[in-house]
Amino acid sequence: MTDEWQAKVQKLRQIVTEKGHQAGGGWDHAWQTSLTPWDRGQGPQPALTSSYERDARTKNLLPQSAGGNALVPGCGRGVDVEYLASRGFDKAVGVDLVQGAIDKAHNWLASLPRQPWHDRISFVALDYLSVGQDDESKLDLTAKSLFGSFDLVYDYTFFSALPPALRPKVAASHAKVTKRGGKLFTVVYRLKVDGDGYDGSGPPFKVTPQDYHDVLDAYFDLEFHGKPLEHAPGHEGIEEIMIWKRKEVE
Incomplete structure (x- = not known):
């Protein structure tokens, strides 16, 4: 770096x-x-693309056939949203807390050569953490429309960008939007490594796989945990992936 x-x-x-x-x-x-x-003008995350396209360990765990819906919380410029739409999802939605991020996502998408799947992309300014709250009467129709709607939720550093105290809210929101039997793909970054000189003060906050288990096990079953086939530059040794399946019952 x-x-x-x-x-x-x-x-x-x-x-x-x-x-x-x-x-x-x-x-x-x-x-x-x-x-x-974090927004370096690069393409979709190698951990995502390699898991979908080239990794025999994970390809069959992720929704592959045309159809279904995908969600990216904390989508930023929306690069990963565009990639998931290109995989054949009926709907690929990017959510971000910041309207400025959503504006940049719209502008970035408009700058690309037009593709058929671009009509299946939408970006929404929304406090994603509010989606998982118990009192649903406080939510607007946009938030409620996300409930149980997604076959795949992709979390790339959304979890680790927020303080540890907010992780239960992240998990509750992931659970609320993921269909029963749907998948949650989490990129575990920045992985805590002893002696690496990183003090862990975020964002991104240091994380361990157990941090994900602590809040996700109530809602999801882990199907895969390991190193991705490919990494973003500089992420070697401090990045892993975990693929989860939404429980049919809790």
């Missing part, structure tokens, strides 16, 4: 710590000021 990139990460941590994770907080400021070091 370059010194410039590391400096942006440190600045992002400072802003999010000062302004918070809620709507109108640090994430809004990050997008308004283009302080988005």
